[in-house]
C-alpha cells in the first residue's frame with residue numbers, strides 16, 4: 009500500500025468512526041462531540057501555521073472571532089440567512105489574516121508571538137468597545153429561526169452533530185491534500201530550515217503569508233460554524249484564553265500531524281469537562297498540562313505515533 | 323496637576339513591574355508571560371501577611387513589604403530552576419511554559435484565596451493639600467485650594483519606587499553582582515567559561531524580576547484591592563513599556579513607564595479607557611513591527 | 624559578455640570592511656576558485672552575489688541584468704544555486720525530499736531528477752534516510768546534490784570539501800570536472816590541491832580586496848599571494 013493510500017484510509021477511517029459514534033454515543037455526548045469537532049477544526053487551522061510552517065501565533069482567537077462575528081453580526085443586524093453569513097465570516101477571517109500576516113510577518117520568533125498577541129488583544133478590545141452591537145463579554149444569542157437554512161435546523165442535536173462532522177471532515181481532507189501538495193511541502197521546508205528553503209529559490213514571505221491566510225480562514229470557518237451551531241457569539245471567544253487553547257490542543261495532540269488537533273481538542277475538552285465538575289479553577293489543569301508537555305512530551309501524542317509506529321504519518 | 327500625581331503613582335508602580343520584566347528579558351532573553359501573576363501574587367501575599375500580623379497596620383504593612391517580594395522571588399527562582407532551566411531557555415518553549423505558569427499561579431490563588439477582592443489598609447494616609455500658584459495683583463501668589471489634595475501614602479509610593487529603582491541601578495552598575503549579571507547578558511556561554519555561576523545568576527535574576535513586580539503590587543494594594551485576576555493589566559502595560567522603551571534597556575524602560583503611566587490619566591480624558599487600551603496595544607504591535615529597537619533605543623534588539 | 628559581474632561591491636559590518644570595492648567578472652562555462660585567508664571576506668562576497676547579504680555599496684549583474692535589488696529567491700530563480708559553508712540541509716526530511724524540494728521549485732521531473740542528482744554525488748542508496756542521520760561528509764554531498772538538482776547556470780560552492788574524506792574529495796573533483804559542461808562554477812576552497820586541479824582561474828581575496836587574479840600557475844607564482852596566503856614565500 010502506498011503512503012498516500014495509507015494516509016487517506018487513516019483519515020477517512022477517523023471520519024467514519026465519528027459518523028458511527030453518532031448512533032452509539034448517549035445523547036449527552038452529541039453536543040460535546042459537535043463542539044469538539046468544531047474546536048478541532050479551529051485547532052487544525054492553527055496547526056497549519058504552527059505545526060507545519062513553524063510559526064507560533066498567540067493571537068488566533070482574533071481569527072476565530074472574526075468568523076464568529078462575521079457570521080453572527082450579519083445575521084443579527086442585517087438579517088442575513090446563514091449561507092451568506094457564513095461566507096461573510098470566512099471572508100472576515102481571510103481579510104483580517106491577510107492584514108495581520110502582512111504586518112506580523114515582518115517580525116520573527118518571539119516578536120512574532122507578541123505582535124500576534126497584541127493584535128488579537130486589540131481585536132478583543134474592539135469587540136468590547138462596540139458593545140452596542142456586540143453585547144461585549146455577555147454576548148448575544150442567535151434565535152433558532154435565524155439559524156434555519158434550506159430546511160436544515162442546526163439547533164437540532166443530530167443535525168448539529170452531522171453539520172459539525174461535515175465541516176470537520178472537509179477541513180481534515182483539505183488539510184491532508186494541502187500538506188501533501190507542493191505548497192504544503194514548502195511550508196514544511198520553511199519550518200525545518202528557512203534559510204535553506206530560501207536559497208532553493210522559494211519566496212519565504214509569500215509562502216508564510218499564504219499559510220497565515222489559510223490558517224486564519226480555517227480558524228474563522230470554525231468560529232462562524234460555532235456561531236451557527238451553538239447560536240451564540242461572545243467576546244470571551246476573542247480573549248487570550250482562546251488563543252492559548254489551540255496551542256495547547258495542538259501541542260498535546262502532536263504539532264504537525266493532521267489527527268493531532270482532534271486528539272488534543274477531544275482530550276482537553278473532556279479533561280476540562282471533568283475537572284470543572286470539581287473546581288471552578290479548571291484552568292489550572294490547562295496550565296499544568298502545558299508545563300508538563302513542554303517539559304516531557306514535546307512531540308505530543310501524534311508525534312509519539314510518528315516516532316514509534318509510522319514515520320509517514322502526515 | 324492632580325491627574326499627573328495620580329499618574330505618577332501609576333507610573334511608579336509600573337516602572338517597578340516593567341523593570342522586573344525588562345531585567346529578565348535583558349539578561350536571560352526570557353519573555354516571562356507569568357510576570358503579571360507574580361505581581362498578583364505579591365498583592366495577595368501582602369493581604370495575607372498584613373492580616374496575619376496584629377497590632378498597628380503599619381507593622382503588617384512593613385512586614386508585607388519585606389516578606390511578599392521575598393516569597394514571590396523565591397517562588398520565581400524555584401520555577402526557574404525546576405522548569406525554565408530544564409528547557410534550556412528556548413525562547414518559544416519558554417513562552418509556552420510561562421503561559422502554563424500563569425494559569426497555575428492564577429488558579430491556585432483562586433482556589434486558596436478565593437474570587438473576592440480584598441483591601442489592605444495603608445500604614446498612614448494623611449490628606450495633604452497641595453499648593454497652587456497663580457498670578458494675582460501682587461505677582462505670583464501661593465494658594466492652598468481645597469480640592470487639590472493627595473494622601474501622604476501616594477507620595478510615599480512614588481518615593482519608595484524611586485529609591486528601589488535607584489537601588490536596582492546601583493546594583494547593576496556598581497556591584498560585583500551587577501557586573502556578573504551584565505557579563506552573563508553579553509554572552510552566557512562565555513560567562514560560564516570564565517567561571518561565572520550562570521545558573522545561579524539566572525535564578526537570582528528571575529527571582530529579582532518577579533520580586534520587583536511583587537514589590538510594586540504591595541505598594542499598590544492599599545490603593546487598589548488584591549484580586550486573583552489583577553495580573554492582566556500590569557502584564558500588558560509592562561509589555562508595552564518594555565517594548566516601547568527598547569527591549570532590555572533599563573533607562574528606556576523607566577522613561578517609557580513614566581511616559582505611559584503619566585499619559586494614562588491624560589489619554590483617558592480624551593478617549594474611553596477601552597479605546598485608549600486599543601490604541602496602546604496597536605502602538606506596541608506597530609513599534610515591534612517597524613521599530614523593534616523601541617521608540618527610544620538605538621541598538622537593534 | 625560575462626555571466627556574472629560586480630562593480631565596486633563593498634560590505635561594512637559596523638566599521639569593519641569585510642569586502643571593499645570588488646569588481647569581478649565570471650565568464651560563462653568557467654570554473655573559478657575564490658581563495659583567501661580566514662576572514663578575507665569570501666563568504667560575505669558570495670553572500671552578496673546571491674542576495675543573502677545586502678551590500679553597503681556596488682552592483683551585481685547576472686546574465687546582463689542588474690540584480691542588485693532582487694531578493695535572494697529571485698536570484699536563485701534566475702539561475703544561481705548556493706551551498707552553505709556551514710552545512711545546511713533539512714535534517715528531519717529524507718534525502719529524497721531534500722533534493723525533491725530543489726527539483727520541484729523549477730518544476731522539474733521529481734521521479735527522474737532526484738535519483739539522478741543523488742547518484743551523481745554517490746548517495747543513491749540513501750534516498751530514504753533522514754538527512755540528519757547522514758555523516759557530516761554525506762550531508763555536504765547532499766547539499767551539493769540539492770545544488771545540482773536545481774540545474775543552475777551558476778553554482779556557488781562555499782568550501783564544499785571541508786570535512787570530506789580523501790576518497791570523497793577525489794570523487795568531488797571528478798564531479799566538478801563533469802559539471803563544467805553544464806554550469807559555471809564559483810568555488811570557495813581552502814584545499815589548494817583541489818583548486819589547482821579544477822580551477823580555470825583563481826581570484827585571491829585578502830582583507831576584503833582582490834589581491835590577485837589569474838591562471839592557477841600565475842597565482843602560484845605570485846609573491847604577494849604567497850606572502851598573504853600560502854605562507855611559503
Ligand SMILES: Nc1ncnc2c1ncn2[C@@H]1O[C@H](COP(=O)(O)OP(=O)(O)OP(=O)(O)O)[C@@H](O)[C@H]1O
Nearest residue numbers: 636639641659660661662663664665666667668708
Ligand atoms: N554578520 C556579520 N557581522 C559582523 N561581522 C561579520 C559578519 N559576517 C562576517 N563578518 C566579518 O567579516 C569578515 C569576513 O568574513 P567572511 O565570513 O566573509 O570571511 P571568509 O573569507 O569567508 O572566512 P573563512 O575562510 O573563515 O570562511 C570577518 O572578519 C568576519 O568576522
Ligand SMILES: [Mg+2]
Nearest residue numbers: 665666667708
Ligand atoms: Mg567563509
